[in-house]
Amino acid sequence: MSRLAPNGLARAAVRFKPASFAGTFVALMMSALIVSACGILLETGARASVPAERYGRAAVVVAADQYAHLVTGSGDGRSDSPGLLPDIARVDAVLAHRAARVPQVNSAVPDFTFPVRRDGRALTGHGWGSHAFTGAVLVSGTAPRTGEVVLDATAAKAAVGDTIALETATGRAEFRVSGLAKAGTGDVPRGATGWFSDAQAPVLAGHPGKADAIAVLARTGADTDDVADAVEKALTGTRAHVYTGDDRGAVEEHGLGYAKETLTGIGGSFGGIATVVAVFTAAGTVALSVGQRAREFALLRAIGATPRQIRRAVAAEALLVAPLAGLAGCLPGIGLAQWWFGQLKDRGAIPEAVDLHVSFIPLVVAVALGLLTALAAGWAAGRRPARTKPGQALTDASVERLRPGVIRTGLGIGAVVGGAFLTGLAARSAGDDAANAALGVVMLFMLAVALLGPLVARLCATLFGLALRDRSAAVSLAAANSRTNARRMASAITPIVLAMAFASTLVFLHTSETHVATRQLRAGVIADHVVTDPVGLPADTVARAARLPGVDAAVGLLETQVLVPVGSGGDRWLQGAATQGISGSGAQLAKVQDLDVRGGSLDRVGRGRIAIDKTLATSAHVGIGDRLPLYLPDGTKARPEVVAVYGRGLGLPAVTMDRASLATHVTSGFDSTLLVRGGDAGALALLGKVTDASGYAAARNTDSELNVWANYTMAALLGGFAAVAAANTLVMTVLDRRRELGMLRLVGATRLQVMRMLRWEGLLVATTGVLLGTTIAVTTLIPMTRGLTGESPYIPPLLYGVFAATAIGLGLLAVTLPARAVLRDGRA
Numbered sequence: 083m084s085r086l087a088p089n090g091l092a093r094a095a096v097r098f099k100p101a102s103f104a105g106t107f108v109a110l111m112m113s114a115l116i117v118s119a120c121g122i123l124l125e126t127g128a129r130a131s132v133p134a135e136r137y138g139r140a141a142v143v144v145a146a147d148q149y150a151h152l153v154t155g156s157g158d159g160r161s162d163s164p165g166l167l168p169d170i171a172r173v174d175a176v177l178a179h180r181a182a183r184v185p186q187v188n189s190a191v192p193d194f195t196f197p198v199r200r201d202g203r204a205l206t207g208h209g210w211g212s213h214a215f216t217g218a219v220l221v222s223g224t225a226p227r228t229g230e231v232v233l234d235a236t237a238a239k240a241a242v243g244d245t246i247a248l249e250t251a252t253g254r255a256e257f258r259v260s261g262l263a264k265a266g267t268g269d270v271p272r273g274a275t276g277w278f279s280d281a282q283a284p285v286l287a288g289h290p291g292k293a294d295a296i297a298v299l300a301r302t303g304a305d306t307d308d309v310a311d312a313v314e315k316a317l318t319g320t321r322a323h324v325y326t327g328d329d330r331g332a333v334e335e336h337g338l339g340y341a342k343e344t345l346t347g348i349g350g351s352f353g354g355i356a357t358v359v360a361v362f363t364a365a366g367t368v369a370l371s372v373g374q375r376a377r378e379f380a381l382l383r384a385i386g387a388t389p390r391q392i393r394r395a396v397a398a399e400a401l402l403v404a405p406l407a408g409l410a411g412c413l414p415g416i417g418l419a420q421w422w423f424g425q426l427k428d429r430g431a432i433p434e435a436v437d438l439h440v441s442f443i444p445l446v447v448a449v450a451l452g453l454l455t456a457l458a459a460g461w462a463a464g465r466r467p468a469r470t471k472p473g474q475a476l477t478d479a480s481v482e483r484l485r486p487g488v489i490r491t492g493l494g495i496g497a498v499v500g501g502a503f504l505t506g507l508a509a510r511s512a513g514d515d516a517a518n519a520a521l522g523v524v525m526l527f528m529l530a531v532a533l534l535g536p537l538v539a540r541l542c543a544t545l546f547g548l549a550l551r552d553r554s555a556a557v558s559l560a561a562a563n564s565r566t567n568a569r570r571m572a573s574a575i576t577p578i579v580l581a582m583a584f585a586s587t588l589v590f591l592h593t594s595e596t597h598v599a600t601r602q603l604r605a606g607v608i609a610d611h612v613v614t615d616p617v618g619l620p621a622d623t624v625a626r627a628a629r630l631p632g633v634d635a636a637v638g639l640l641e642t643q644v645l646v647p648v649g650s651g652g653d654r655w656l657q658g659a660a661t662q663g664i665s666g667s668g669a670q671l672a673k674v675q676d677l678d679v680r681g682g683s684l685d686r687v688g689r690g691r692i693a694i695d696k697t698l699a700t701s702a703h704v705g706i707g708d709r710l711p712l713y714l715p716d717g718t719k720a721r722p723e724v725v726a727v728y729g730r731g732l733g734l735p736a737v738t739m740d741r742a743s744l745a746t747h748v749t750s751g752f753d754s755t756l757l758v759r760g761g762d763a764g765a766l767a768l769l770g771k772v773t774d775a776s777g778y779a780a781a782r783n784t785d786s787e788l789n790v791w792a793n794y795t796m797a798a799l800l801g802g803f804a805a806v807a808a809a810n811t812l813v814m815t816v817l818d819r820r821r822e823l824g825m826l827r828l829v830g831a832t833r834l835q836v837m838r839m840l841r842w843e844g845l846l847v848a849t850t851g852v853l854l855g856t857t858i859a860v861t862t863l864i865p866m867t868r869g870l871t872g873e874s875p876y877i878p879p880l881l882y883g884v885f886a887a888t889a890i891g892l893g894l895l896a897v898t899l900p901a902r903a904v905l906r907d908g909r910a
Contacts, residue, residue: 105814109367113360114411114448121444122419124349132435134330140297146171150713165656168643169715172292186304192293194283199249204617209283216268223261230260237274251288251751341432363807368459400456408449494533501526508865535572560842577808582855585801592793597876602733609674609757612778615770618752633761635673638665638753645713648701662735663744674757682726692739695731714747812896848893
């Protein structure tokens with residue numbers, strides 16, 4: 083490392099060429115900012131946990147694995163693709179007896195949690211046995227027996243001995259209030275609570291014989307690890323899992339799994355792309371900074387500096403700038419991660435109990451990555467001046483090379499060919515296969531632009547000059563400058579291309595999906611009335627609606643998700659698919675919902691028979707008559723027959739099945755929506771909130787707010803980073819042209835003429851970047867949106883105009899401001 087210690091030459095370069103190193107500093111700082119922020123979110127996702135509240139008094143908790151596992155291959159090629167279950171996987175309640183027989187166990191209590199309705203208000207139902215670990219105590223009365231309930235004393239609105247009507251998944255029934263209780267510390271605040279007998283609770287929950295979890299209470303003085311090992315041994319072969327410590331919190335907080343997936347998705351998937359963009363841009367800026375000093379390096383070679391000394395000087399400069407820039411970027415990176423994490427928590431994507439985890443690991447990675455990027459880019463850019471013979475060095479430095487190297491050109495052509503191949507592959511794929519291939523398209527074409535940038539820049543400058551050759555001398559001079567200094571122009575174009583390509587792809591992918599989904603939803607819901615209730619519709623709602631005068635059809639929808647294996651060969655994974663369980667027949671559904679059936683018949687939908695969207699059918703490689711393997715919301719495996727394929731699975735659920743096959747596999751057995759044809763809205767208002775199809779569509783679009791925010795935030799971060807990098811590069815190139823601009827002033831050009839030339843150059847750079855970025859985005863979006871939606875991309879003209887105008891305006895501003903400063907300087 084001592085060989086790389088900053089020497090006097092490196093320190094002098096930083097002192098006397100501050101503009102060049104300031105640009106490098108900004109690029110490396112921005113790189114560290116985005117890498118550290120994504121790294122912090124990734125680490126938080128990997129380490130996220132919540133303290134046990136409900137199970138805080140239980141030494142051990144027994145629960146089912148909350149992931150479905152798709153295993154492919156065998157031997158060394160065996161892979162396991164886990165998918166988080168949409169609902170809770172449950173365990174057999176009888177396992178509590180086996181756990182209770184463990185010597186160090188005092189008791190083992192099955193736990194049940196389920197929704198209950200009372201006079202239109204929501205209650206949380208539990209088995210009374212849970213009081214043993216939550217701390218709930220009777221205030222009056224006795225423990226409940228079958229047909230009885232204990233109510234929360236703070237919200238009972240009933241006395242001991244009263245009879246009240248309650249609605250559960252099994253329907254409406256009357257219960258005698260046997261007692262009033264005070265909720266314990268383990269009863270997580272979720273509104274009013276009702277406790278039922280442990281024998282009746284699983285039936286009322288809709289899952290006879292099943293428990294959400296089993297709380298194991300250890301004897302005083304027992305070692306938790308010993309108890310956990312003994313319980314695990316006692317339950318061998320049951321597929322039940324044993325949890326201790328903070329893992330108990332994950333059992334009671336199902337949202338933790340989604341939070342971990344969200345954070346690792348942002349920090350890993352998006353963070354990976356953002357890191358590539360950041361490193362890509364920072365490396366280009368470092369290479370530009372080194373290239374701008376080719377004349378100085380040539381002079382050093384002419385007066386006897388060895389290649390080793392040149393390389394050492396470049397490395398030493400990186401050691402001077404990169405660590406400081408990395409540290410400066412990590413501080414706002416922590417702030418960005420905190421803001422992003424807070425926004426996700428405010429939008430309900432992360433449980434309140436999860437905290438942001440900030441450690442030194444992502445910060446060190448960000449600084450080290452910046453340093454390695456600076457060293458690698460500096461080494462690559464400094465190879466030519468270092469190895470050039472002293473007598474030839476000044477000659478080479480005074481004239482830019484007309485062609486990029488053979489290796490660089492070959493790699494660039496290879497990237498173009500690879501991008502074209504993946505474009506064709508994406509066009510032939512569907513669903514996530516198309517999206518994955520399209521991601522490779524944008525990355526390869528971006529690499530091609532960077533490698534072939536000088537050739538592209540020279541071609542664009544030539545076309546620009548030909549198109550505007552009769553305008554003015556400033557235009558001609560701008561085109562000639564750009565052709566002659568194509569490398570300089572390419573270094574400014576690349577960040578603009580990055581900004582336009584990635585921001586346009588993220589934003590317009592969302593607009594395309596939303597456009598198609600909204601149109602499908604509006605066309606698909608043909609019911610006259612839509613009835614909803616935030617706490618779920620009672621079990622008899624469909625029957626009550628069907629009996630109303632003038633009602634032709636009434637269909638209840640139980641909405642959830644299932645997991646479907648998609649992909650092909652060894653590259654398969656579990657994809658979540660929105661699912662609706664329908665009450666009634668397919669013929670009745672057709673009266674209130676037009677799914678745009680492409681094949682088969684909805685009349686056959688029933689037990690063991692489903693209808694699915696055409697895109698899902700393509701991704702899962704099934705057709706009418708085939709059996710589709712899937713995981714129901716609680717992880718139960720099923721292989722229903724596909725009896726119909728329809729075309730509106732983006733705006734409407736992608737899977738349609740009978741309600742009875744779905745109800746026993748979800749936590750809430752209440753329908754979320756009732757679609758009614760005919761009848762009067764006033765009469766239906768007694769059942770819930772009534773709206774028409776357009777109002778229902780508008781409400782559903784509002785529910786996707788989190789996805790909208792996430793897409794726009796990622797686009798703003800990537801686009802903003804690339805835009806700052808583009809402005810930084812343009813400022814560097816203008817400030818480095820002080821001598822050139824001074825020469826123009828000496829030969830008689832006025833400041834206005836020089837400014838016009840520079841504005842035209844900035845316009846050429848920005849316009850070229852916008853056009854190339856747009857081309858890459860469209861090339862990526864076409865196969866991606868056709869695979870995901872079956873249609874071409876939807877690009878709102880006004881939004882695209884804002885993107886293009888911003889990029890062009892930023893390019894002109896980044897040229898104009900430093901140019902004015904240079905021209906005001908007496909040396910220019």
